[in-house]
Amino acid sequence: MKRTSTRAIMEKNSDTSRQGSEQTKGRKTWVCRRLVLSGKIVATLHPVIGPLYWEYFDNSDCNAPDSYGITEHIESAHIFKSGSYRSSFDSFLSNIFSDAYADIYTDEWNDESGEPEGNHLLTSLAEKAGSTPSEFMQWIVDATWVEYPAPPKVYFLADFNGHLGYRAEWSEQVSDALHWDQTVFESDDLDEQLARTLGELVPIECAEEIPTIRRELSSVNHPLMADVAYTMHRLDLVGLGVDKWSVNYKEIACTHAARAGIDYVRSGDYGPISPHIVGFPMLLNVFNMAASLKRYEVNKNNLM
Incomplete structure (x- = not known):
């Protein structure tokens, strides 16, 4: 039997809800979220630019190679579980270097300066640093990269269904989140049963609120x-x-x-x-x- 996507079901329910808005007025809408409060990022401090972070994009959904890079925006930094990058620290940095190399050196060369011309991210960071792209790439390799606490982050369940093999898709935007009503807490529907196990179900009006975390000094020496x-x-x-x-x-x-x-x-x-x-x-x-x-x-x- 062909299975309808969860998002399609939710959108259909949303249309029905709008048609009967008088009947559903005041009904609370719930979304499923995950809070990441103890993640780690990998960072360094450039003397001119300031903090820089490792960035990673999973491009498997568009059948393209994953991409690696450096960003100056902590919101874009890739969040790891503590120590989870250790076994691949060198390979991750190597991938960053390879992507940066391809990013920079696919442009035309300036015969006078011997440097590539272009507006790619690494090129613009090199300009901010007051160095050439080649010098900046070498600085990336030589820099001291350290594990650092990531800022709290919230992800919203955007889709999951039989066509995806029940692999959950998460988004940082609450506007992408699937919607449920109060019946999600008692429903026998397979999708809704799974949703209850994937994250925290919260009212949509407070879904983007992140609790204040006070980090105590560690008792570990x-x-x-x-x-x-x-x-x-x-x-x-x-x-x-x-x-x-x-x-x-x-x-x-x-x-x-x-x-x-x-x-x-x-x-x-x-x-x-x-x-x-x-x-x-x-x-x-x-x-x-x-x-x-x-x-x-x-x-x-x-x-x-």
Whole structure:
């Protein structure tokens, strides 16, 4: 039996609802949303431009290759689960470099300057940085990229049905969200049963509200954990029963060093830096980068 798309059903119901608006007046509309409150982004701080972030686009819905890039807009930064990029950190950065290379060097070359001409994103960022595209690409590769807390974000269930194999499609726009009425909470319809498991059902009028999250200082001794993980990396040691190829201790060390830098600023931004960090130039570099990003965020919020 041919299955009608969930969105088509919702649109049909919406039309019926408009026709009987007097009967449905005052009825509450519900949407399904997901809140991402503990995601991570990967960031660095450019001395001229300011913060830059990793960006990623899944183009599978249009049968095109995924695209990778750099953005100066935190709202466009790709959100990871903590540490989920670690196993592919180098490959992700390599993809960014490859896409940037293709983006820049597909344009015509200026014979006098030896640089490409064009208005692509990386070209415009290079102009903001006061460098050539080639110099800026090298800076991207050499920069210290750190894990940083992502701002809270909300996604709305836009479609899912048998034709999609019940793969949910999510949108950042509430205008794209599927609508339900109160019966969604008791319905035996397969789509509505699944909707109740995919996210939080909320009234549409408050769907875009994000609760205020107060991030407490961590009880974890991040400098010590960074030191331990980096020592494991340097000495090529592994924990009991742990396959050394399944754990990237260097990236774990960098994650803890970044958290140490953020907590240092949040706790007052003064006093000596832990010797667990200072003793290793790589950890100190990551610590300083994360602290600089936090200071930038604090100063920006103070000016708003």
